[in-house]
Amino acid sequence: MREERARIPPGQVVTRKWPVLHHGDVPRVDLATWTFRVWGLVEEPRTWTWEEFQALPRERVRVDIHCVTRWSRLDTEFEGVPARVLLDAAGALPEARHVLVHAEAGFTTNLPLEDLLRENVLLADRADGEPLTPEHGWPLRLVVPHLYFWKSAKWVRGFELLHEERLGFWERNGYHRRGDPWKQERYWDD
Numbered sequence: 001m002r003e004e005r006a007r008i009p010p011g012q013v014v015t016r017k018w019p020v021l022h023h024g025d026v027p028r029v030d031l032a033t034w035t036f037r038v039w040g041l042v043e044e045p046r047t048w049t050w051e052e053f054q055a056l057p058r059e060r061v062r063v064d065i066h067c068v069t070r071w072s073r074l075d076t077e078f079e080g081v082p083a084r085v086l087l088d089a090a091g092a093l094p095e096a097r098h099v100l101v102h103a104e105a106g107f108t109t110n111l112p113l114e115d116l117l118r119e120n121v122l123l124a125d126r127a128d129g130e131p132l133t134p135e136h137g138w139p140l141r142l143v144v145p146h147l148y149f150w151k152s153a154k155w156v157r158g159f160e161l162l163h164e165e166r167l168g169f170w171e172r173n174g175y176h177r178r179g180d181p182w183k184q185e186r187y188w189d190d
């Protein structure tokens with residue numbers, strides 16, 4: 001399995017199952033009042049209802065995901081709206097460099113704007129051909145496959161565009177500010 005080995009970042013072990021990992025409880029979400037917002041350093045702050053979000057252009061990607069707790073899962077298929085579509089609709093200002101991703105119950109995670117604009121970065125509502133399950137982030141989760149999976153916020157609700165980096169939940173609790181699995185950027189001092 002040389003090919004498969006080349007897809008596994010250092011220090012990771014492949015799992016065929018899909019583990020569930022998060023802080024706190026699975027939130028209860030009401031689609032009737034749900035919104036996705038993009039605000040901060042944008043030309044025009046935007047808000048989408050669930051219905052409006054469903055009308056946006058969609059993509060399907062097949063990606064490998066890597067959790068900092070050392071499991072990797074190969075070939076998960078996600079479907080949803082590219083993050084780029086929402087960022088383009090709001091219009092990032094030139095001074096926008098960083099994004100704080102906001103999710104239900106105050107969960108946050110940060111990443112450089114350019115990482116959100118990368119290929120294969122989706123706001124996904126389906127995985128492996130099925131609607132997301134609540135424990136994997138229903139109704140919507142971020143998927144940033146090129147960074148450790150803690151950046152892929154479940155139950156995501158918005159992007160706040162910033163000039164200076166502002167650390168998110170796991171990043172304030174010892175995890176790396178960026179989290180590239182190929183460089184083993186696990187903890188803040190890696």
Ligand SMILES: Nc1nc2c(c(=O)[nH]1)N[C@H]1C(S)=C(S)[C@@H](COP(=O)(O)O)O[C@H]1N2
Pocket residue numbers: 018019020021022023024067068103104107135136137149150151152153154155
């Ligand atoms: N809202 C929220 N999203 C989150 C987390 C969390 O605690 N809260 N944990 C992250 C971590 S550490 C991981 S590894 C992945 C796990 O996603 P999964 O449970 O679908 O495998 O979700 C990420 N997204």
Ligand SMILES: [Mo]
Pocket residue numbers: 021067068069149150
């Ligand atoms: Mo994680």
